[in-house]
Amino acid sequence: MSTLRTEEMTLNMGPQHPSTHGVLRFVIKADGEVMREAIPDVGYLHRSIEKIAEKVGYHGFMPYTDRVDYVCAMFTNQGWGMACEKLANIEVPRRGEYCRVIAAEFNRLASHLLTVGLMGMDIGAMTPFLHALREREMINDLIEELCGARLTFNYMRIGGVAWDLPPGWREKALAYLDHLDPIINEFNSLFSYNKICVERLAKVAPISAEDAINYNLVGPNLRASGVNWDVRKNIPYSVYPEFDFEVPLGSGEWGIVGDAMDRYMMRIREMVQSSRILRQALKRMPEGPVLAKVVRNFKPPAGECQIRVESARGDQGWYVVSDGTAFPWRVHVRTGSFAAMGIIQKLSRGLMIADLVVLIASLDVIAPEIDR
């Protein structure tokens, strides 16, 4: 009997693969079903946003920031606004800060709903996706009423927000939160605690706390590995210190600390906390203006700063260099997805090909945020 010839197989996944969340490509070296290595190839969505910033000026760049991460654009808006405010030392009115927090937390809910829904779809279940998207549509409706757009909001300005809440919006938002809280429980019993979901996600691609820090993972991915770090708590910005909320941490209750199930559950738990923040913010909203007086020809003094915002995909860093003119000299966004993609090559060694899909979904990478 002749021996079976075996060899390493090189597979190409993407850039149009349905579960790569945008346009991503992986070159997979596989031994049967087990990967030797998956090498990510990014850049398909590179739109040179950092270069555009140098050409359009400070106010003009705000709509472009939406495109950095179109799933949670409120945070990129806020990050850019906060960086400019820090450079020029502008104080945002309190009602403006409340509007920012409310818009951003609703956006976090929408983003996490999409993530948990896509997690279902990536492991082969269509129904959870539809359940999650149905709820997300209502948030999109609310945000549309707030700022006129459903995805690329352009809601915030340097010095505050563009518009106050419309009449009657507060009641609608509170009514929606009353509707959402039982839905999260329903989603948990439908999908999260489902045996198939748990068996599929638990113990897949665990990330240790040291690795998470060394590879600069941020946000829910970092907290899933048990690192207690949330920019909203630890470097408080905006009006977050006024709210009472918890930072959920990965505990490994389903398998290993920092596995895909922990990362998935992190999103569910953060939705509950976001809902808590929103209730407090909507109830305590002060009166007053929403936008500070900022000159149209905005020229911050020469200097440089970095600010950090806790976006839905984690700690987002905006590094801005100003030379005192109306155009920023250099803008750089450090995004959570970029760092998360960097660790995939390491994690993929010895992983099943089917688990690569779970890994990407659990890290919640968004292609435009990687490529910018």
Add this chain to the structure above:
Amino acid sequence: MEALKIYERVKERFPDKVLEVSEKKPDPFAAVAADAIVAVGRLLHDDPETAMDCLSNQTGVDYKDRIEVVYHLFSYKHHHTCVLKVKLPRENPTVATVEEIWRAANWMEREIFDLLGVNFDGHSDMRRILMPEDWPGYPLRKDFVEPLEYHGISTVRESPILRLDQKKKHEHA
């Protein structure tokens, strides 16, 4: 620990390698000699007083007469941050990689190489990351001129509105 105190600490250890400590505008930074960045990084990472276990951000800036590589370090243990800078000549800028200290540098250095053309000595995988491999030049340099076409694909779109304007101008003249 305050950022300025951290720079003092580095200066004590490497007196001739810290070239400049800036004032607060609003973030202070320390410029470090290019040949000392790995040693300084190693010190800040290993010293339990500073324990900079995370390279939170690494990027480059083109200042027309020089290129600067900026390192934002962060400590999850002490919750403090500091900014290091390395100034490099514009012609063939080269600096040693810090990949061995912080793995996150791997991708960020690839991005700086891709967009600003800084070479990182000793990097394990120095390839372009965002732009195509055969892209001419480094887009984030201030003197970069976008090529008019790439593999026969035009990078310029003709605007029908502008064409109308030109036509009107023609008729007036």
